[in-house]
Amino acid sequence: MTIQTTTDLQEVVEAVVREHRDERGPLLVVLQDIQRRMGHLDPDVVPLVASALNLSRADVHGVVTFYHDFHEAPRGAVTIKLCRAEACQSMGAEAVVAEVKDLLGIGIAETAADGSVSLDQVFCLGNCALGPAAQINGRLYGRVDRDTILDVLRSDLQGETLSEAP
Ligand code: FES
Numbered sequence: 001m002t003i004q005t006t007t008d009l010q011e012v013v014e015a016v017v018r019e020h021r022d023e024r025g026p027l028l029v030v031l032q033d034i035q036r037r038m039g040h041l042d043p044d045v046v047p048l049v050a051s052a053l054n055l056s057r058a059d060v061h062g063v064v065t066f067y068h069d070f071h072e073a074p075r076g077a078v079t080i081k082l083c084r085a086e087a088c089q090s091m092g093a094e095a096v097v098a099e100v101k102d103l104l105g106i107g108i109a110e111t112a113a114d115g116s117v118s119l120d121q122v123f124c125l126g127n128c129a130l131g132p133a134a135q136i137n138g139r140l141y142g143r144v145d146r147d148t149i150l151d152v153l154r155s156d157l158q159g160e161t162l163s164e165a166p
Contacts, residue, residue, distance in 0.1 A: 009044055012037055017052040027053060027063055031070060040071045068120070076111045076118035078156045080149060081135040085124040088131035091143075096132045097121070099146040116157055 016033045020026040030049060035041050041064055050060045064070045082097050101107055104117055111118040127133035130142025136152050 006044060009038075009042060010048055013045060013048040013052060017049070021053075027055065027060065028067075031060075031064060035070060040074050043072055068122075071118075073111065074115065076116050078117045078137055078153060079120065080117060080153075081120045081122045081125070082108075082144075083123065083125050083127070083131065083133040083135075084121045085128075087124075087128035088133055091131035093132040096134075096145055096149075100149050103146055103150060117153065 012034060016030050016037070017026070020030050020033065023029060027049070030053065031041060031045075034045055034049070038045075046060045046064060047057055049055070050057045053060075064072065080100065082093065082100060084093055084097060097108070100119065104112060104119060106112050106117070106119050108119055108121045122135065125133045125135055125140060127140055127142050132142075132144050134141045134144045134149065136149070137156060139152075141148060141152065
């Protein structure tokens with residue numbers, strides 16, 4: 001959903017809060033649901049959610065910034081999560097991270113300027129026996145390298161031009 005105005009945003013927040021208000025400790029699920037609907041958590045969401053749930057802005061902001069799966073800016077069409085935990089590190093994960101950063105021209109926790117891809121790090125995907133592991137748009141991959149990532153990206157971005165960093 002594309003949010004155009006503050007009124008749109010307020011309507012989304014009110015609808016989500018209405019849906020989850022009676023749940024126990026609804027803040028997390030409210031934020032997850034808003035992000036699912038909007039694609040990210042616009043900073044204006046914080047005061048709206050705080051007001052709707054009778055919490056302080058600091059409480060809501062603290063949760064948004066604590067969890068790495070919440071994003072305050074729009075994400076790329078493809079999200080790549082590279083595992084950097086110990087088992088994957090022992091299989092060359094750091095070299096893959098460096099290659100993929102170089103390939104995309106972005107760093108960890110960044111999104112390409114053209115909105116094609118976001119790059120994140122994670123610490124264990126439960127795929128340790130097949131490290132280095134990655135998750136791309138929710139799908140799990142093992143024994144990844146630069147070429148694996150490039151192939152999946154080309155497939156996921158079908159038709160869109162993937163511009164490799166110079
Ligand atoms: S350490 Fe990478 S998947 Fe477990």
